[in-house]
Amino acid sequence: MNQEYITANAWSIIEDDFDKGRVKSSESLFSLGNGAMGQRANFEETYTGDTFQGSYIAGVYYPDKTRVGWWKNGYPEYFAKVLNAPNWIGINVTVNGVALDLNTCKSITNYKRELNMKEGWYERSFTAILPNDVEVNVSAKRFLSLTHDELGVINYKVTPVNTKAVIEFSPYIDAGITNEDTNWDDKFWDILSVTEADQQGFISSKTMKTEFHVGTYMQSLVFVDGQKQNLKPSVTQSDSELYYKYTLNVNKGEEASIQKFAGYVTDMNHKTSQLIDAAKTVLKESINLGYETLLKQQKDAWASIWDMADITIDGDVKAQQGIRFNIFQLNQTYLGKDERLNIGPKGFTGEKYGGSTYWDTEAYCIPFYMATKDQNVARSLLAYRYNHLDKAIENAEKLGFTNGAALYPMVTMNGEESHNEWEITFEEIHRNGAMVYAIYNYVRYTGDFSYIPEMGLEVMIAISRFWYQRFNYSQEKNKYVMLGVTGPNEYENNVNNNWYTNYFAKWCIEYTMLCLDKVKDGYSDDYNRIVGHTKLNDSELDKWQELVNNVYLPYSGKYDVYLQQDNFLDKELIPVSELDKTQRPINQKWSWDRILRSCYIKQADVLQGFYFFEDHFTEEELERHFDFYEPLTVHESSLSPCVHSIQAAKLNRMDQAYTFYLRTSRLDLDDYNKEVEEGCHITSMAGTWMSIVEGFGGMRVVNDTLSFEPRIPKEWDAYSFKVNFRNQVVKVNVSQKGSTFEVEGNSTLSIILNGEALKISPSQPVKA
Incomplete structure (x- = not known):
């Protein structure tokens, strides 16, 4: 039986109740990324239950020495591990001296997680009764900026419901982290310094062996009912951690909130000696812009991506949700801005397979990026x-x-x-x-x-x-x-x-x-x-x-x-x-x-x-x-259903093609392989895109000409997609009644439709 707790929704991934048994699965499904860094959807506040902590930086890895009982000539000397990077999302919360911890609360109601794929943010909200009987409403919204890709932002809100309360927010950064998987329990990171000044915290660290230098940073603002509070926090630091503590006295029904600006700067993009200065520059720019402006920039950036990459499906919400989830995760993983980077099979959602580059990129991913960017x-x-x-x-x-x-x-x-x-x-x-x-x-x-x-x-x-x-x-x-x-x-x-x-x-x-x-x-x-x-x-x-x-x-x-x-x-x-x-x-x-x-x-x-x-x-x-x-x-590989879907559609076996499509598009959402807690199958998601565009849409290149043989599953009313072919954008609409082809721009485009040569002129759609 596949999991079915994700609510069907065209634009969001939604979980609407709390279950300790699926926390790790949801940490994968609600992951965030911006091409330069990413993280599993771990809770900001303390959680003493079963969890898989994971934050990752694109291109930063460790050569974990191979562990085998025997050795043969030519055997790889190491396994390249994507590294669990220093944790910057943490915000410990206490209410009247008692820690907010969903593993120990007396009750949790109104629980909801939402990954809004249209706008590129993740939010979690709930009502909890703590062990001291204080009831609180909590919401936390988070995003990794596409426009400032070294920056992540959190807006965390707590409202006491049944009493006034002393609320303490303790934002922190922590470099004392380990990987879930390691061959020899090696120490992957060397922490060089933990420093703070003017409510800005910094940890400088480097990877062992590969010596990637990383600066992890944070700064926070606190508010009561939207009014900024000029509080001086207490500071606690160790060799690997830095905590601030902000104490707020709030009345019943008043909202205490903290906005945390944090992230990474690396020596892939800055001089090693200037990492702290680079972090300070990011903080200055982001604080000046403010949370709302940064969020609007995030929404605009995602709107631009979706304008080209979206695939719409009418009449089948689960199928629509599936393809958008796949497209969203592909864009979170890789945006094509840096040719030093590539596409790991788990992206930023987990550590399995080492996070490295496989043949999946060439076989499955390139067509998606070629046609949507x-x-x-x-x-x-x-x-x-x-x-x-x-x-x-x-x-x-x-x-x-x-x-x-x-x-x-x-x-x-x-x-x-x-x-x-x-x-x-x-x-x-x-x-x-x-x-x-x-x-x-x-x-x-x-x-x-x-x-x-x-x-x-x-x-x-x-x-x-x-x-x-x-x-x-x-x-x-x-x-x-x-x-x-x-x-x-x-x-x-x-x-x-x-x-x-x-x-x-x-x-x-x-x-x-x-x-x-x-x-x-x-x-x-x-x-x-x-x-x-x-x-x-x-x-x-x-x-x-x-x-x-x-x-x-x-x-x-x-x-x-x-x-x-x-x-x-x-x-x-x-x-x-x-x-x-x-x-x-x-x-x-x-x-x-x-x-x-x-x-x-x-x-x-x-x-x-x-x-x-x-x-x-x-x-x-x-x-x-x-x-x-x-x-x-x-079909016990994530890369299998998409190929079979395309070929079944080619053979006009639409029921079979549709079944394979659902399996590839909802492989992680429905956890077909019972392993989503380890991370999502990012590279097979490109195959899902192909199963619609090449499978149902029948898109091929024939004699230098774009060719289509569109078909549609009986479960759908219509679907549409865009492709960028040789710098001309073609929009394809397929319904149960027929197909429409449009070209953007000023130039005419020749296509082949069901074996017949046609020309599409701007503002003159071709119907078939």
């Missing part, structure tokens, strides 16, 4: 990998590859491989293909081929060299084979000739050779530079060509499908529908040995290849493969 954001994500090319070559060298071959990491912060699971680190090498596909996808969508001679071709050559060396020639098959890999389906490890990996590798080399010819013809200076640098020659290219002409792709004549791997048909093919429901999810119920011997597929594998290379196959081939593999797929 501008091509420069996607280009920055590609440049991130180009900037790590030397490290990718080093990664391959550690495994014995030569001649500039590159293996991009499964997990990274700085380009080095830092994944700790053997079967993934060494065998799940299909990630290399995603790097090349992202370049291809970018060029196809934006028309910007210039990226390839500037940066992309060097990446493609290095990856092609890896693939060439990773294949070996089989005398038995008279073909080139690839042994000992793990495909996207991680429920099969160390298999031979995973079709997806073999096909992807073959395509990568073919696309590289195609681009080499285009660069040679049109960008001769770049071509000479690249060939000179890489020492690529005709002899090597001839060997590549001979390989791609003879790559082995496992196939079953009996079922008329490509086989997931050589021995797939040695398995007992029992559909998932015949599995006892008490055995699900199998990754929590079965031994790993049993999973590996089963036919069950964690996520799209062969079908992932059919998604990427849809135009290589007929619709009949897609249908045949879908019917063979989907019944064997348990």
